[in-house]
Amino acid sequence: MSSQDDVAADAVRPQPTPETGTLRERVLEWADSEVFKGAISLGPILLLLTVFYAVPVALLLVYSIFVEDPFASGLTFEHFSRFVDVSAITSLQFSELSYVRLLGRSIGIAVIVTVLSLVISYPITYYLGQHAPERWKIALVMLVIIPFWTSYLIRTYAWIPILSNNGFINSALTTVGLPSLPLLNNYVGSIIGLVYVFVPFTILPLYASMEGLDSSLIEAARDLGASRWEAFREVVFPLTLPGALAGGVFVFIKTAAAYVTPSLLGGTSGRMYAQVIETQFGTAFNWNFGAALAVILVVVVLGTIWIAMRWGIDVKGSRGLGGGGL
Amino acid sequence: MNTIQSPYDIVASHSAQPIDINTTISYHTTVDMPIGKQSRRRFLTATGGAAALGTVAGCLGGSDDDTVNYFSWGAYIDDSWIQPFEEDTGITVNTETYESNADAINQIETAPEGTYDVWTPSAPGADFERAYQNDLLEPINLDNVPGWDEHIFEEMKLDDFWFDDELYAVPMTFGFDGAVYNHEEVGDLGDEISYDVLWDDEYAGEITSRDDAATQIWTAAKYLGQDPDEPEDLDAIADALNEHVDLVNTYWTSSAESIQIFQQGEASIGTSWDGAYHRLAAEDEPVSLAFWEEGTIGWIDSFCIARGSENKEEAEQFIDYMISEVPRAWFEGPEYIVVSDAVDYTDEELDEYNLEMALENTEFPAYNTDDQIQTYDEIWTDVTV
Known part of the structure; x- marks a missing residue:
């Protein structure tokens, strides 16, 4: 030093x-x-x-x-007590806890988006890190980054003509005689939009982990009789977990507080917590309650991540890979 | 393309930049300096410093010269009506946009006094009342606004613009939260519809209405036959809104969003601003506009003078110009009804905009107290979650 x-x-x-x-x-x-x-x-x-x-x-x-x-x-x-209405809890009227329900839904959507992003990222980064020809790697990684050159807002708007009732998907479905699917203005729309926007944020850290992964370990596992799935479960997954966690935590934090995507694509059933915070600062002029809602979001998100990280370390421990951290 | 049309509002409001006098200042400060290698740093420093000073001066209103700081919705800011004023009077108009009344109120409250001279909240209404009660308005001297007597529609000179015998708002544009429907989907429903359709199973999944607690409670009260300004049974209103939400495809928050909802076939009937209808009709969408039988919510965007204005007379001059000299250009721009006879509406326009009926059929919701806003907000949050 x-x-x-x-x-x-x-x-x-x-x-x-x-x-x-x-x-x-x-x-x-x-x-x-x-x-x-x-x-x-x-x-x-x-x-x-x-x-x-x-x-x-x-x-x-x-x-x-x-x-x-x-x-x-x-x-x-x-x-804070307006958020957790004690009288509703004591009278077991849990349906009255609208802010808690909304936060629960936002966290649920965030978990779904995080898991989907990782599921999509794994095969892509496995190919990129392990099999892609060296001279194509840069170009392929660029393909992941290029969407960032366009505004988040425009990219989200672009989903509207794809998902709407008159949109590409539903026009195609009705043309071949299938019933149309409600994809826009509900939580499905929110989830699709959020996964699309955040997948690159899981791909990039996971790619870094995949690139560093020694392919001879996979070969050794296969030589010793592991199936493809077992090799993934016992070797690839634990060794890339740090990358997956880094990307996953980032996506989870961003998604739990998402505002633009659910506003444009989510409709009523896809409404998320940040939209209610905005209402408090904007139309309701109740900055204090809005601030309390924001503080609660920060605490709950950090708490969820803390629990998930502990759980993540336990997963490693149960595979006999803990401690060393590799 | 449809999708390009939808974000238009957002893009438009950002593209209206404040008129930049700073570049001119920095140019003059540096033009005499030798442009050599060594002087480049000094050049940049001087430019930066001058630009910074210019910015500060611009922010503080620059009351030495004749200026008006005009703070408005993006749609109301355009060179085609601001430039002639600057040329005629020598007054410089600095412009800045906001996206909602709440946004404007928050900015005027937090900016130093004198930052803004003229602004254009929706008045009458809760936000205008809030602006008055939070002391964000200056009274307007009608001696400097002869256009008030000469041009403003009598129907639009509301008592609500006055507090303690002083005038605080001059109306400029007017519109309403009407009924819009796709006549190819639902047939011809005439030009007066009951709020019952918003609770009609026949339109389940095809309804859209405004995502706004106060508007929803006002509408549900009308539907249930209660007094919309003092609803007596909020439980019944909450129940009604819970039924309504099951039939709704989605709620809209902006004109652009409601346009897109109809264009994309998400909804075939619902509430929307008349401006959104005119834009849809201009694109040959099969839509019709109607009034609500029980009462249609109207809005007026009005000129107000911001607290602490240091250019009050210039501001009044600007307001008078906007309602007397250029309403025609201005009506043809954003295509809202401008409430001045200086627009000189043609018969076709009177017909198309249904002006007489619009002025007769609209109501302006009363001011809601903070407690009411909180109660309404809780009901609305509970309904939509």
């Missing part, structure tokens, strides 16, 4: 005593100190994160615990 080199250099360099050091020497010494270097290199990013990330998140927390204007009105937990 360079810090060790610096320490060694400092030991060799004659140390000026505070009495004899001129101002210039003291300034130079200070400029050479670890504290100063640390502040210079870390400072800007710390400042950036504080101003644009920590402060807004802290403000969200602050808003969520005041009746109205922060510090100008009383402290309260009414916004």
Whole structure:
């Protein structure tokens, strides 16, 4: 490490005593100190994160615990209790817990989208990482990235004429005499749109894992009598799990808070939690309740990921691959 | 193509950029400097600094020169009616767009006073009342707006624009949340329809209505025969909305979205703004427009002056110009009804826009208190989840 080199250099360099050091020497010494270097290199990013990330998140927390204007009105937990209506729980009227139901649905959709994204990503990245000819690899990976050159909004809009009642899929179905399928303005539309947008985010980290996977391990497993499925289950899956988890966690977080896709494709049954947060800030002018809803989302999503990560590590452990982390 | 048409609103509102005086300033500051290799850094610094200063000045309103800071919906901002005003009066109009009344209110509340002069909330209505109560409006001096007496439709001079004998809004455009239906799918239903159709099993899965708590509760109250502004039985309204949601294909939040829903065949009947109907009809979609028997919700977008305006007289001059000099161009642009006789509507247009009937048949929902908004929002969230 360079810090060790610096320490060694400092030991060799004659140390000026505070009495004899001129101002210039003291300034130079200070400029050479670890504290100063640390502040210079870390400072800007710390400042950036504080101003644009920590402060807004802290403000969200602050808003969520005041009746109205922060510090100008009383402290309260009414916004959180509005989310979890205790009287509805005690009277066993669980259907009255509409915000909880909505959050449950959003988390459910996020889980489905994450799993589907991984299921789609595995064969693609397996081919890319293990079998694709070297000279085509870059081009194939580019194909995954190219959609990002177009706006997320436009790509989501593009699904409307594909999924709608008069759209490509349903026109094709009715032409051959099949009944049309309701694909747009319900949760199916949300899920299709979200999987489409987020699949690249599972492909890229999983591809990195697949590329690093030693193909002789798969050959060894096959030589020792493992079927293709067993080889995948015992070798490929555990060894690529870090990539899958990295991509999966990212997709899960983004999907649980999705706003644009469910607004455009989800209709009523595909409505998601972030849309209700938006309503609180926009039409309902209740920033405090909106902030409380956002805080709850952050806590629930982080909690879900924490549980999933623990579960993920256990999966590795049960395969005898834990600890080493490979 | 249909799909290109749908996002039009969003694209349009972004494309209307504020008029940029900053580039001019930075050009003049740097034009005398030698353009050599060494001076490039100084050049860039000076340009950046001047641009930054210009931006700050622009944000603060730049009240030294004659300017009006006009803050509006994208559809109401266009050079074809703003440029002539600038040329005639020498007043510079800086423009900025917003996407919803709530968006505008939030911005005016948080921006420094004097950032905006003229803005155009929907008034009367809950958001206009909120703007007044949160002290976001300045009274308008009618002496500077002669067009009010000369041109504005009498039907549109509502008492709701006045607080304590002072005028706070001048109406500009008008429309309503009418009934739109695909006459090829559901047949000819005439030009007055009952809200019953929104609860009719016959149209299950083909209905669309607006995703807005206050509108839905107002509509359900009308359907049940309750007072829409003071509904007495909210449980019955919640039950009715729960029945309605089962028949709905999807709800819409914007004009563009409702257009797309009809174009894509997702819905064949429902509520929509008259502006959306005119756009659909212009594309030869088989749609018809009708009023609701029980009462149709109307809206008016109005000119208001923002709190702390430092260019109040110029703002009034601009408002007068917009209702007196250019309504024709302006009506032909966004195609909303402009409530000024200076538009000089032709007979065909009066017929097409059904102007007389529209002015007669619309109602403006009363202001909802914060408690009401919260209650309505809870009912609506519960229905749609």
